[in-house]
Amino acid sequence: MSNKTILIVDDSISIRQVVSMTLKSAGYDVIEGCDGRDALTKLDGRKVHLIISDVNMPNMDGITFVTAAKKLPAYRFTPVIMLTTESDAAKKAAGQAAGAKAWMVKPFQPAQMLAAVSKLIMP
Amino acid sequence: MEHASSSPSLVDFTFIPALLGACGTGAILFVGGVTPTTLALSATQVVLAAGLGFWQLRRAQARHAERAADQAVSQSPASGRDEALEALCVAVLPVWSEQIEAARAHTEQEIVSLTSRFAELADRIHSVAGADHGGGDRLVNLMASSQNQLDGILHSLREALSSKGALLDEVNGLAGLTEQLKSMAKDVGDVARQTNLLALNAAIEAARAGEAGRGFAVVADEVRKLSTLSGDTGQKIGETVETVNGAIARTLELSQLHAERDTGTLNQSGETIEQVIGAFGGTTRDVVERSDALADNAAAVGGAIAEVLVALQFQDRVSQMLGHIRDDQARLERLVIDRRALAASGQPLPTLDTRGWLAELARTYTMAEQVAVHHGKRPAAAAAESDITFF
Numbered sequence: 001m002s003n004k005t006i007l008i009v010d011d012s013i014s015i016r017q018v019v020s021m022t023l024k025s026a027g028y029d030v031i032e033g034c035d036g037r038d039a040l041t042k043l044d045g046r047k048v049h050l051i052i053s054d055v056n057m058p059n060m061d062g063i064t065f066v067t068a069a070k071k072l073p074a075y076r077f078t079p080v081i082m083l084t085t086e087s088d089a090a091k092k093a094a095g096q097a098a099g100a101k102a103w104m105v106k107p108f109q110p111a112q113m114l115a116a117v118s119k120l121i122m123p
Numbered sequence: 124m125e126h127a128s129s130s131p132s133l134v135d136f137t138f139i140p141a142l143l144g145a146c147g148t149g150a151i152l153f154v155g156g157v158t159p160t161t162l163a164l165s166a167t168q169v170v171l172a173a174g175l176g177f178w179q180l181r182r183a184q185a186r187h188a189e190r191a192a193d194q195a196v197s198q199s200p201a202s203g204r205d206e207a208l209e210a211l212c213v214a215v216l217p218v219w220s221e222q223i224e225a226a227r228a229h230t231e232q233e234i235v236s237l238t239s240r241f242a243e244l245a246d247r248i249h250s251v252a253g254a255d256h257g258g259g260d261r262l263v264n265l266m267a268s269s270q271n272q273l274d275g276i277l278h279s280l281r282e283a284l285s286s287k288g289a290l291l292d293e294v295n296g297l298a299g300l301t302e303q304l305k306s307m308a309k310d311v312g313d314v315a316r317q318t319n320l321l322a323l324n325a326a327i328e329a330a331r332a333g334e335a336g337r338g339f340a341v342v343a344d345e346v347r348k349l350s351t352l353s354g355d356t357g358q359k360i361g362e363t364v365e366t367v368n369g370a371i372a373r374t375l376e377l378s379q380l381h382a383e384r385d386t387g388t389l390n391q392s393g394e395t396i397e398q399v400i401g402a403f404g405g406t407t408r409d410v411v412e413r414s415d416a417l418a419d420n421a422a423a424v425g426g427a428i429a430e431v432l433v434a435l436q437f438q439d440r441v442s443q444m445l446g447h448i449r450d451d452q453a454r455l456e457r458l459v460i461d462r463r464a465l466a467a468s469g470q471p472l473p474t475l476d477t478r479g480w481l482a483e484l485a486r487t488y489t490m491a492e493q494v495a496v497h498h499g500k501r502p503a504a505a506a507a508e509s510d511i512t513f514f
Contacts, residue, residue, distance in 0.1 A: 012439040014231070014238045018432045021242040025249060056443070056489055085440055085490045087510060096514040105510040107436035110429055112509045119513075 004121055005029040005047060009039040009065060010054040010083070015106070019052060019083070022110040023117065036060025036068070045074055049122040053100075055084035055091060063091075063098050070099040079120040083108060209459050216456040220449045227445040234438035241435070245428045252421040259411035266400070266407045273396045280389050284382065291378045294371060301368040308364055311357030315350045322347030440490060447487050454483075 006028050008019045013034075020030045031048070033039030035057040051069065055062040062082060069075045080100040084091075092103045101120050104113070325343035329336035462472055481497070488494050492502030 012231075012442065013235045014435055015439050017235065017238045017242055018436060021245060021432065022429075025245070085443060087491050088489075092512060101514055103512040103514070106439060107433055108509040109433060112511060116511060116513075 004049040009033040011057040036065030066098040304364040308361035315354030318350035
């Protein structure tokens with residue numbers, strides 16, 4: 001479980017903090033991006049075992065970010081969890097089409113978050 | 124209110140100055156007669172009167188145009204417009220938006236600060252609980268190990284004492300052997316006495332035999348000397364055995380005394396060790412119980428903090444809702460400004476599409492509760508578990 005890195009992308013600092021704390025308590029390493037554009041610069045070829053991304057963000061939204069990240073060879077198979085307040089079916093379908101593996105509606109429960117991460121994270 | 128008014132005509136505004144000019148010209152010619160001077164003055168009078176009339180006409184036309192524009196901008200029953208309300212909207216909507224943004228930013232800042240502090244607390248509790256984890260077990264194990272070692276020492280001491288007892292039994296056995304030695308020494312004395320008597324009888328018989336028994340008398344004398352010597356030796360053996368027997372008896376007495384003292388000391392040590400171990404065990408149990416209680420409390424506090432952090436996620440939802448209201452107010456402000464501009468330029472105002480506006484607002488929603496509120500319903504209570512869909 002240790003030495004696995006997870007990228008958190010959310011424009012809300014408090015959400016990033018809560019997600020980060022939840023993941024760090026389980027032994028994961030965490031890097032953060034404040035929107036899609038920032039997250040793409042944070043990726044920069046580094047090894048990331050899972051991505052957790054918000055949908056509605058300034059500069060670059062989550063769906064666009066995931067689509068762009070999935071085009072990069074290093075992140076083609078990196079699992080993505082969309083973490084958003086959106087529960088609209090069309091948005092979910094867009095997330096799935098972009099390559100997301102799960103759609104989690106905020107507010108999230110830490111135990112469920114960790115269970116989903118454990119289920120999807122790359123070995 | 125609609126004001127029906129016609130545009131001012133040239134006749135309306137030049138008639139009175141022209142009339143006054145004509146009267147003035149007549150008066151000048153009547154008083155001064157027809158002279159070049161009066162004719163010049165009269166001409167000047169007419170030109171001034173005509174100019175005054177034209178100026179008044181332009182001014183009236185300008186006023187009319189302004190009034191028409193004002194009428195278009197001001198209350199118009201046909202369009203339902205209210206300039207004062209529009210002005211109020213244009214003035215107050217940005218203020219509302221600023222206030223909402225300020226409240227949103229303030230809440231976000233404080234929630235971020237709270238989240239950081241709670242996260243720090245959770246980290247500390249986690250590290251403390253982790254550091255203390257197993258401390259109670261280690262203490263209990265240490266106590267058990269100490270008790271085993273001390274019991275081992277007591278066992279060794281008891282074994283040593285038991286060996287000492289076996290040794291004393293052996294020495295006691297020696298005491299029995301010395302009695303046999305004493306008996307044997309007595310037997311040697313008895314044999315010597317019997318031999319002495321026998322030698323004496325042999326000497327008597329040798330004397331009776333005369334010259335023939337002279338040699339035998341010498342032998343009998345030597346035998347008597349030997350029997351005397353044997354008797355002395357037997358007596359010395361008896362005395363020596365008696366001495367050894369006394370020494371053994373004293374050794375046994377001292378050894379038994381020491382053995383009793385050692386047994387007492389050992390028993391006392393055992394009791395002391397049991398007391399110490401018992402007291403240590405009691406304290407250890409207290410420490411372990413307190414440690415367990417602390418660990419339980421730390422886990423409970425950690426769990427409560429995790430719940431608080433989950434609850435603090437409301438800030439993200441509130442921020443989004445306020446952001447949508449702020450954006451829609453800005454949209455309304457732009458609409459009011461655009462319609463005022465259209466009205467001021469005399470262009471017809473498009474019909475307001477209230478349903479379309481609300482539909483556009485609804486499209487910006489990201490949360491089910493926003494949609495529920497939009498349709499006048501109560502927002503559903505927060506679910507106990509996250510809504511998660513795996514693709």
